[in-house]
Amino acid sequence: MAELQGAEKQKYVADLFSRISGRYDLMNDLMTLGMHRRWKRRTAALAARGLSGPAIDVSSGTGDLALALARRPEVDRTVGLDLLQSMVSRAAAKAKAQGLSGSVTMMTGDALSLPFASGSFACATAGFSLRNMPDVGAALAEMVRVVQPGGRVAILELSPMPKGLRSTMFRPLFHGLVPFIGRLVAGERAAYSYLPKSVDHFLDADRLAELLSVSGLDEVGYRRLGFGTVALHWGVKRG
Numbered sequence: 001m002a003e004l005q006g007a008e009k010q011k012y013v014a015d016l017f018s019r020i021s022g023r024y025d026l027m028n029d030l031m032t033l034g035m036h037r038r039w040k041r042r043t044a045a046l047a048a049r050g051l052s053g054p055a056i057d058v059s060s061g062t063g064d065l066a067l068a069l070a071r072r073p074e075v076d077r078t079v080g081l082d083l084l085q086s087m088v089s090r091a092a093a094k095a096k097a098q099g100l101s102g103s104v105t106m107m108t109g110d111a112l113s114l115p116f117a118s119g120s121f122a123c124a125t126a127g128f129s130l131r132n133m134p135d136v137g138a139a140l141a142e143m144v145r146v147v148q149p150g151g152r153v154a155i156l157e158l159s160p161m162p163k164g165l166r167s168t169m170f171r172p173l174f175h176g177l178v179p180f181i182g183r184l185v186a187g188e189r190a191a192y193s194y195l196p197k198s199v200d201h202f203l204d205a206d207r208l209a210e211l212l213s214v215s216g217l218d219e220v221g222y223r224r225l226g227f228g229t230v231a232l233h234w235g236v237k238r239g
């Protein structure tokens with residue numbers, strides 16, 4: 001399933017995230033030992049640094065990264081957009097519980113066709129979602145389009161690890177333990193078997209950096225987080 005592309009992949013991904021939306025946060029906390037929260041705060045800080053204005057988090061799921069953006073002093077309004085109403089409802093409830101409803105709009109929408117004019121945002125983020133897109137290049141191009149020239153795009157994503165001792169150690173954990181916990185906690189072995197496979201099929205960090213450059217971003221860079229399992233990429237829109 002991880003090798004699917006286009007409409008078939010979109011349908012598979014939408015079905016999968018509909019099934020696990022209720023256990024999504026708990027699974028993230030278990031799989032990353034809570035570290036995903038720190039990575040998201042870091043992504044938001046990096047995206048907004050030195051800018052001011054509105055921000056968008058694309059494929060925002062249950063909303064943690066959008067809410068991290070909303071807490072940045074540089075950001076005045078935040079949009080969190082996701083394909084699935086089940087995710088958006090959870091994100092909106094979280095925004096309300098955290099007293100951020102006034103500055104955050106959680107909405108349904110398609111990352112491949114964002115319902116905003118070009119240059120609408122100071123910065124755009126995507127967390128753990130580019131890998132799930134039916135067309136990675138098109139999703140990135142949309143993020144770049146809606147950011148103003150000089151604005152920043154930041155991508156937090158699981159990343160294939162360079163071959164070596166670490167990847168040898170992590171591989172059985174990732175391909176064995178994650179589906180096991182997924183079955184135990186979310187009753188979803190299939191969804192959490194897709195996860196490590198989708199990382200194997202995704203661009204490595206250098207190739208993703210190249211894609212950011214050809215998508216119209218300058219000052220492209222990345223750093224690895226989470227013992228090398230995750231990469232945080234960034235770039236500034238040309239023009």
Ligand SMILES: C[S@@+](CC[C@H](N)C(=O)[O-])C[C@H]1O[C@@H](n2cnc3c(N)ncnc32)[C@H](O)[C@@H]1O
Nearest residue numbers: 017059060061082083084087110111127128129
């Ligand atoms: C792994 S979750 C990531 C959620 C959140 N960004 C996070 O970091 O926890 C991937 C999300 O992408 C969303 N998604 C998949 N395809 C999408 C699309 N074409 N447009 C918008 N969202 C999409 C799914 O509904 C799901 O909520």
